[in-house]
Amino acid sequence: MAKRVRRFSISRNKQYETHQLDGQGQSIKVSEISDTDWKEKVKSETFEYLATEYGSLKSIALIFHDRDLTSDGERKGLHCHMILEFRNPVTITSLEKFKFEAGKSLNNQDLMFQSRNVEASKSSSGSYRYLTHTTDKAMMERKTRYEVQELIVAEYETDGSMKFITGEDLELWYRDKIKGTVRPEKLEFDEALQETFYKVRQGELFGELEVEEFLRERFTEMQATELVIKNKKFFDGARQLYQQEVFDEMQSNGRNLKTFFISGSSGLGKSRFAKDLARRININNGKSPNFVYTAPTAKDGKTYDFIDSEYKAQDVTIFDDIDATSFGFQEFLNVFDKDNITKISSRYTNKAWVSHYAIITKASKIEDWMKRLASQSSEYEKNKRHQEIQVSRRIELWIELDLENNNNKVNFYQFKHYPDNNEKSRWKKVASKEITLKEFQSDSSAREEIFDIIFRITNPS
Numbered sequence: 001m002a003k004r005v006r007r008f009s010i011s012r013n014k015q016y017e018t019h020q021l022d023g024q025g026q027s028i029k030v031s032e033i034s035d036t037d038w039k040e041k042v043k044s045e046t047f048e049y050l051a052t053e054y055g056s057l058k059s060i061a062l063i064f065h066d067r068d069l070t071s072d073g074e075r076k077g078l079h080c081h082m083i084l085e086f087r088n089p090v091t092i093t094s095l096e097k098f099k100f101e102a103g104k105s106l107n108n109q110d111l112m113f114q115s116r117n118v119e120a121s122k123s124s125s126g127s128y129r130y131l132t133h134t135t136d137k138a139m140m141e142r143k144t145r146y147e148v149q150e151l152i153v154a155e156y157e158t159d160g161s162m163k164f165i166t167g168e169d170l171e172l173w174y175r176d177k178i179k180g181t182v183r184p185e186k187l188e189f190d191e192a193l194q195e196t197f198y199k200v201r202q203g204e205l206f207g208e209l210e211v212e213e214f215l216r217e218r219f220t221e222m223q224a225t226e227l228v229i230k231n232k233k234f235f236d237g238a239r240q241l242y243q244q245e246v247f248d249e250m251q252s253n254g255r256n257l258k259t260f261f262i263s264g265s266s267g268l269g270k271s272r273f274a275k276d277l278a279r280r281i282n283i284n285n286g287k288s289p290n291f292v293y294t295a296p297t298a299k300d301g302k303t304y305d306f307i308d309s310e311y312k313a314q315d316v317t318i319f320d321d322i323d324a325t326s327f328g329f330q331e332f333l334n335v336f337d338k339d340n341i342t343k344i345s346s347r348y349t350n351k352a353w354v355s356h357y358a359i360i361t362k363a364s365k366i367e368d369w370m371k372r373l374a375s376q377s378s379e380y381e382k383n384k385r386h387q388e389i390q391v392s393r394r395i396e397l398w399i400e401l402d403l404e405n406n407n408n409k410v411n412f413y414q415f416k417h418y419p420d421n422n423e424k425s426r427w428k429k430v431a432s433k434e435i436t437l438k439e440f441q442s443d444s445s446a447r448e449e450i451f452d453i454i455f456r457i458t459n460p461s
Contacts, residue, residue: 004089006058007121009130010113014038014078020107031106035078039064042080045112047154047162058085061177062152063131067144083127087158092118128177136190139198140238148174192218193231200238203246206291206312211235243313247352250341257338258458259358259394261366264401269441270361271320273401278316280451281357287315293355294318298326307344307351317355321362324372329380329387332373336394366398366413366427385422393417397458398427403437410435410450412457430457 017038018031033041046062061083068076095113105112121127129135131151133143153165153173165173196214199205205214208228215224228235260277262270278292293314295306304326306319327335334342336358343350362369374380374387398413412431418424431453439446 004091005120006086006089008084009119009121009127010082011117012080017106056086056088057156058087059155063150125178139194140201197238200235201242203242210288239312243352246354254339255341258396259336261395261398262361263365266363268401268403274318274359274361281316292316313354316357319360324369329377389425408436
């Protein structure tokens with residue numbers, strides 16, 4: 001026996017209704033009806049014709065979606081969604097009684113509702129939320145939000161008379177529909193989660209701790225923790241969508257990766273300096289200060305897979321004390337290309353590394369590090385200088401901590417490349433800062449000036 005329900009979600013699409021297939025399966029446009037006229041046609045067929053045909057009809061809520069975007073940012077075609085509620089349960093097949101009069105449909109289809117566009121509503125509140133794109137899924141996917149006042153709602157009496165609901169009454173009607181049967185505290189949780197999903201999807205919130213901190217502003221510590229744990233896969237999904245979106249954008253518009261190389265003897269505080277630099281980069285860019293990814297150390301004899309589960313599309317990645325041979329020559333060129341981005345080869349699946357900044361620390365000077373990396377090229381013996389230049393050009397700024405033996409200096413170098421004269425290409429000192437080791441290892445004003453110098457060099461006005 002066919003299942004009977006009281007509520008149906010239905011969609012109609014202007015593109016489909018104004019086209020039909022020819023004998024070769026090609027879609028041919030058969031109507032030049034305007035968007036405005038199509039909307040009026042749908043409204044007339046929905047609110048007037050249906051009521052006369054079905055006495056058990058209780059209400060209709062309809063909305064036109066004309067601002068939806070594809071994943072490529074293109075405007076989707078005009079379509080509408082509606083919810084039909086009946087006083088008595090009916091079957092989906094019973095809706096097939098709603099047929100167009102001969103010659104009244106635009107594409108010669110006799111059915112008003114195609115079966116593929118009709119489904120029984122499983123959740124009253126979820127179905128009505130989708131009309132305005134305020135479901136969890138719609139929010140995660142960054143679907144266009146529609147206003148309640150864009151809804152066209154009518155209620156029907158048993159005699160077929162119809163009354164449209166408008167203004168403040170419409171707001172109250174919609175709120176009543178979307179509240180469902182959940183407890184007030186659950187509604188508050190759901191509202192907070194929707195907002196949180198959206199922020200994660202937009203790249204405004206990243207790691208679990210940051211999400212938890214955000215939720216603590218509205219709930220207790222225990223409630224916030226529970227919400228994060230229970231919804232981890234959804235947060236991960238939103239984060240992956242954001243990461244893929246950033247990757248796609250970088251592929252289309254370029255990356256502008258900035259890589260810093262920090263050198264200095266052991267014990268000077270390179271690692272702490274790298275972390276503080278990363279924090280200040282995030283602050284300058286309006287990001288969470290602590291949302292920094294530290295890549296794992298390469299394991300001997302294994303391909304360096306530097307993206308693990310802790311990478312959540314952080315803007316800054318630190319490669320602390322990374323050996324020059326951790327990357328292959330060509331791999332390094334691809335990974336640290338300033339302008340272009342490719343997915344990183346991984347043990348299980350290729351991954352998108354979308355950081356805008358990379359910070360490398362090593363005790364050795366950059367020339368030695370570069371030579372060691374470049375020497376892995378099969379062409380190194382033929383043209384050593386060219387291979388070393390290829391590596392050097394990936395580095396935005398070399399920060400040399402020359403703080404031993406009372407040298408008390410931090411030097412800043414940029415690679416000056418002369419395409420027509422490789423021998424002339426070299427690292428050029430662009431700035432220097434006098435600072436004692438004690439000042440460097442403390443939160444001194446002199447140390448703060450170092451960060452100012454870095455940003456002046458790499459972000460010229």
